[in-house]
Amino acid sequence: MAMLAIVLTLAYPSLRGFFRGRVIDSEACRLFALTRYGQNRAVAEGVPMILWLDMEQGVYGLEAVEGFVEEDDRAAAYTADSKVSFEAATPAARTAYGPPGVFGVQTTTSSSSLRSTAQSVGTGDRNQVVIRFLPDGYLGEESPAWILLREGEEENRANERWLVQSTNRLYYAIQSDPPAGVRR
Numbered sequence: 001m002a003m004l005a006i007v008l009t010l011a012y013p014s015l016r017g018f019f020r021g022r023v024i025d026s027e028a029c030r031l032f033a034l035t036r037y038g039q040n041r042a043v044a045e046g047v048p049m050i051l052w053l054d055m056e057q058g059v060y061g062l063e064a065v066e067g068f069v070e071e072d073d074r075a076a077a078y079t080a081d082s083k084v085s086f087e088a089a090t091p092a093a094r095t096a097y098g099p100p101g102v103f104g105v106q107t108t109t110s111s112s113s114l115r116s117t118a119q120s121v122g123t124g125d126r127n128q129v130v131i132r133f134l135p136d137g138y139l140g141e142e143s144p145a146w147i148l149l150r151e152g153e154e155e156n157r158a159n160e161r162w163l164v165q166s167t168n169r170l171y172y173a174i175q176s177d178p179p180a181g182v183r184r
Contacts, residue, residue: 024151027084028161028174031060031149034078035131035163035172038062041074042133048140051131053147055086065132087148088129089182131172139169146179147172 034051042049047068053060061077080086129147132140147163162175 023081023083024149024159024161027080027151028149028163030078031147031163032172032174034060034062034076035133038131038133039137039139039171042135043137046135048135049133051133053086053088053129053131055088055129058082058084058086081151083151085150086129087150089145089147137170139165139171143169146182148178 031053038049038051041047041062041064045064048065049062050065051060051062058080059077060080061075063075064072129144131143134140143165145165149161149163151159157176160176162177162179163172164175164179165172
């Protein structure tokens with residue numbers, strides 16, 4: 001019994017880091033999969049789709065754009081882990097005189113009071129980021145250049161995953177490092 005206690009005491013610091021990284025990887029993969037699903041639905045159904053991310057509440061989901069279908073039976077919402085916070089490059093905050101592709105950064109930390117049911121969230125909410133998938137397979141102009149998922153409070157690249165838009169606006173990809181042009 002004493003031997004087991006010693007082994008667990010020695011292994012605990014390395015295991016803590018192992019499990020910490022799993023939360024952010026899982027959340028990033030789920031958000032990434034939702035981008036692929038949204039794009040596939042938009043092309044297959046010929047209906048624009050939106051993936052919304054309520055950064056304050058830590059809730060995100062996918063639904064058809066209002067007005068194209070009466071009711072989206074396949075709309076879905078997911079609650080992010082309470083340890084995960086989000087940042088995004090929001091096109092609404094683009095500077096008038098900056099070069100094309102210059103985005104403002106919107107930051108928030110998810111709170112513990114999270115919604116867990118699929119709801120239609122208005123796109124006018126200032127703490128909400130919207131990725132629009134067009135029926136031709138492209139991402140809408142208002143879609144963010146990147147979304148940062150961070151586990152915990154500290155800025156540590158091991159606890160960050162970036163969902164980055166491709167240069168041709170066709171898809172998002174997961175990265176461990178910041179995209180080009182973003183200083184951390």
